[in-house]
Amino acid sequence: MTRWLLLLLPLLSACGWMWDQPKVRPFREAPLQVQVAPERVRFGENLNLEVRTGLKPEGGFADNPYAFTDGELVRGKVLYRSFCAICHGLSGEGDGRVIPLGMPKPRSFLDPGVKAMPEGYFYFAATNGFGRMLSYKSRIPERERWLIAHYIKRCLLEEACPLEVINAEVY
Numbered sequence: 001m002t003r004w005l006l007l008l009l010p011l012l013s014a015c016g017w018m019w020d021q022p023k024v025r026p027f028r029e030a031p032l033q034v035q036v037a038p039e040r041v042r043f044g045e046n047l048n049l050e051v052r053t054g055l056k057p058e059g060g061f062a063d064n065p066y067a068f069t070d071g072e073l074v075r076g077k078v079l080y081r082s083f084c085a086i087c088h089g090l091s092g093e094g095d096g097r098v099i100p101l102g103m104p105k106p107r108s109f110l111d112p113g114v115k116a117m118p119e120g121y122f123y124f125a126a127t128n129g130f131g132r133m134l135s136y137k138s139r140i141p142e143r144e145r146w147l148i149a150h151y152i153k154r155c156l157l158e159e160a161c162p163l164e165v166i167n168a169e170v171y
């Protein structure tokens with residue numbers, strides 16, 4: 001019996017792994033070669049790199065590329081309160097209602113280091129997330145993220161908020 005096994009051994013060792021076999025008919029090359037540009041933009045995204053990323057090409061955060069009307073700023077307030085205030089608080093102090101429930105407390109927007117930042121900083125954080133904060137890129141469209149950034153800057157940090165926006169009843 002052992003002799004038979006010994007005879008079979010060279011045969012078995014030549015088999016290799018069964019799941020690692022050459023294909024009988026290899027795949028042919030794709031007939032259509034698609035060239036993808038390295039700077040590829042997804043459908044619906046802005047072609048302007050600065051607007052899309054919130055970063056200046058020479059470095060640093062960009063200013064807001066859009067000119068929003070006061071009426072739109074009310075919408076900015078709605079969006080901020082819907083998406084950001086739960087953690088960052090109604091006035092941006094990082095005292096949102098989920099903080100006592102165990103969410104890490106974010107730095108206050110009124111902290112001098114944050115307050116001095118251009119609107120691109122807030123857009124960038126909403127787009128990419130920030131540390132333990134998740135990204136809102138797939139949840140809030142690009143222009144609306146810029147609008148939120150504009151609302152934070154004008155109404156929460158600069159005290160340059162139109163009265164109509166301050167008084168707007170928003171839930």
Ligand code: HEC
Pocket residue numbers: 080083084085086087088103104105106107114121122123125126130131132133134136148149
């Ligand atoms: C679920 C809670 C939560 C929500 C909602 C949220 N954030 Fe945050 N955010 C955080 C936390 C926590 C941090 C700090 C993260 C860290 O330091 O790791 C943070 C950090 C930031 C920072 C950086 C602050 C700094 O320290 O410089 C900005 C800017 C910011 N968030 C903007 C926004 C905007 C704009 C929205 C709404 C679109 C938003 N966040 C929504 C939790 C949240």
